[in-house]
Amino acid sequence: MIAMLGSAALVALVTLGVGLVFAYVLRLLPTVRLQLAGLAFLAVLLPLGAVLLSGWVMFDSEHDLMILAVTAASALTAVGAALVLTSSIVGSIDRVRDASVELARGDLSVRAPEEGPVEVADLARSFNEMGDNLRRLFDTRRELVAWASHDLRTPLANMQAMLEAIEDDLGEPEEYVPVLREQVRVLSVLVDDLFELARIDAGALTLELRNLPLAPVVTSSLRSIEAEARSRNVHLGADVRDDVTARFAPHEVERVLMNLLTNALRHTPSDGAVAVHVDSTSGGVRVSVEDTGEGLDAEARERMFERFWRGDHARSSRGAGLGLAIARGLVEAHGGHIWAEDREGGGARVCFTLPS
Secondary structure, eight states: OHHHHHHHHHHHHHHHHHHHHHHHHHHSSSSSHHHHHHHHEEEHHHHHHHHHHHHHHHHHHOOOHHHHHHHHHHHHHHHHHHHHHHOOOOOOHHHHHHHHHHTTTTTOOOOOOSSHHHHHHHHHHHHHHHHHHHHHHHHHHHHHHHHHHHHHHHHHHHHHHHHHHHHHTTTTEEEEEEEEHHHHHHHHHHHHHHHHHHHHHHHHHOOOOOESSHHHHHHHHHHTTHHHHTTOOOOOEEETTTTEEEEEEEHHHHHHHHHHHHHHHHHHOOEEEEEEEEEOOSSSSEEEEOOOSSSOOHHHHTTTTTTOOOTTTOOOOOOOHHHHHHHHHHHTTTOOOEEEETTTSSSSEEEEEEEE
């Protein structure tokens, strides 16, 4: 009787050990699908092995207790393997869930560990990317409020000071009217730019796309900055064929070019050059605005199309820092792409594409 019980216990322990080893091996599989598939095979093979071993014992022994021990060991092994594997999967998912709870409470710095099965690691990676985007969005919103308040406050303060001077007879109205008119113009441009950005963000921008040549738009844009370029002794140039056409809205693309040309002219020293190049590509047309200025650093290449960002971080009266953000929105509304890069030989190059 003792020998029979010992044999039953040995068989049960061996069966349990084999099952736990297979459960650990299943945890090493890279995906949840493979782990669950392996668990299913284990759940099938262990009882099948128990049945075969039980049949052998039935023919070799008259003791039903041995059969019961083998069957119980197989069932317990399958349950243990399922618990071990489930605990591993649930642990990985719980770590992502805990990070999402902290993020929902307002902690934008929390990140989920990118470990575990492939599906869970991908989920954690996507969650972390979402956290980075949310943090960047909130930072941009804070900067937008701060910078917009600054750009609104400065002309308003100037206007208030001039009006008080007129009221106190410290100056003649004729002396301040031109300056007041300029401050009103600055405010109007800022409000118009903010409204344009709001329309772009809301997807409310309506474009009347037409197949047109780009040469007239380039010529008109260069003519608009010709006087300022001449006063700064900056040479303007264009390289565009008359037969190059694209599908675009003329007014919006001219605004994009004007913003890019104005920015290039601002960063080009005296005796420098600003040029527009238009080239046909396999998928459309590429327009490049080049200058011979100081070029771009890593931060400028990454952030120059963000609203209110300025490369010198100086708050001056040279625009509100919305021009390049509007240019990006208008180009993307056309289905194009805009980017900045360093120019061979010095300077910067800003390129955008339009569909042909």
